[in-house]
Amino acid sequence: MHRKHLLTSVQMARFVAYGSHRIDGVVPADMNAEATDVLRAGIPAVPYGTPLSETFADGSFAQRLVQLPEIAGAIHSFVGPDPAVDHHAVHIRKAREGDAQNLHGDAIIDVRPDAFDVQLMYYPQEVTLEMGGTLSVPGSHLRRTNESDTGRYQNLLGQTRLVCPAGTVVFLHHGIWHGGRRNDSDVDRYMFKIRFNPTVRQLRLWNTDDLYDPAVAAELGTRFPWYENATGRLEIYNRVLLWRALIGDDSYDPDYWVTRVTNRPARVVAGRSLNPHAPARVEEMA
Numbered sequence: 689m690h691r692k693h694l695l696t697s698v699q700m701a702r703f704v705a706y707g708s709h710r711i712d713g714v715v716p717a718d719m720n721a722e723a724t725d726v727l728r729a730g731i732p733a734v735p736y737g738t739p740l741s742e743t744f745a746d747g748s749f750a751q752r753l754v755q756l757p758e759i760a761g762a763i764h765s766f767v768g769p770d771p772a773v774d775h776h777a778v779h780i781r782k783a784r785e786g787d788a789q790n791l792h793g794d795a796i797i798d799v800r801p802d803a804f805d806v807q808l809m810y811y812p813q814e815v816t817l818e819m820g821g822t823l824s825v826p827g828s829h830l831r832r833t834n835e836s837d838t839g840r841y842q843n844l845l846g847q848t849r850l851v852c853p854a855g856t857v858v859f860l861h862h863g864i865w866h867g868g869r870r871n872d873s874d875v876d877r878y879m880f881k882i883r884f885n886p887t888v889r890q891l892r893l894w895n896t897d898d899l900y901d902p903a904v905a906a907e908l909g910t911r912f913p914w915y916e917n918a919t920g921r922l923e924i925y926n927r928v929l930l931w932r933a934l935i936g937d938d939s940y941d942p943d944y945w946v947t948r949v950t951n952r953p954a955r956v957v958a959g960r961s962l963n964p965h966a967p968a969r970v971e972e973m974a
């Protein structure tokens with residue numbers, strides 16, 4: 689894995705804040721041209737948790753896709769070497785199909801504050817607004833909701849609808865609220881999704897040369913317009929927990945929020961026991 693294909697710390701921090709990372713037009717035109725037929729024919733399923741190296745046939749389209757250097761570098765940065773494939777699926781939104789998917793996360797309530805799965809979404813065609821590109825809500829991935837319970841929310845401030853050139857790949861944190869939109873165009877819209885489970889601890893798997901760049905803390909502190917004034921702060925708190933786990937430093941806390949609410953000092957300075965029969969003792973004079 690060449691370092692130049694790994695994400696930087698600032699990019700990782702941005703992923704921790706937004707819950708997504710997008711690489712426009714990363715798949716070459718000849719592969720995009722091949723993709724529609726391949727996806728229409730279907731890609732053989734594998735059991736949950738199959739090692740990535742055993743999931744796709746040698747030389748197959750899907751194997752070449754995940755081996756493209758920038759894509760392989762991003763996968764490594766998020767989940768490390770030898771991830772498992774949770775599942776993969778081809779999603780086709782039919783031309784003028786008439787309805788949209790509700791907002792959902794692809795998980796039951798997933799309370800991991802220190803690990804995550806990543807989902808790759810590959811779009812072989814140019815996606816226009818009319819084609820119903822995937823809608824997602826930046827910064828929603830660390831909020832604890834249960835799969836489709838967010839389906840009753842519509843039009844959150846700051847939500848994005850994917851419009852992209854052919855060959856774009858988007859990586860999503862497993863918890864992000866998203867949904868395929870209605871395809872109002874005359875063309876079927878294809879997307880290939882792969883969910884990866886890490887098989888190693890997600891500890892500094894990217895290019896950490898810029899670990900102490902002040903832009904890292906700035907990214908982690910990003911607020912989104914749909915956040916409540918107070919509860920929105922919890923998102924930043926949760927990001928710091930995740931970032932601490934990803935960098936292996938339990939003291940990282942640019943705004944002191946985690947330090948404050950986890951502060952349970954163990955040092956005892958009480959001068960006397962509550963038991964009247966116990967001899968008086970001074971543990972420590974402050």
Ligand SMILES: O=C(O)CCC(=O)C(=O)O
Pocket residue numbers: 779780781789794820821822823866867868869879
């Ligand atoms: O078709 C799309 O754009 C999104 C589909 C999706 O994310 C899903 O079915 O979970």
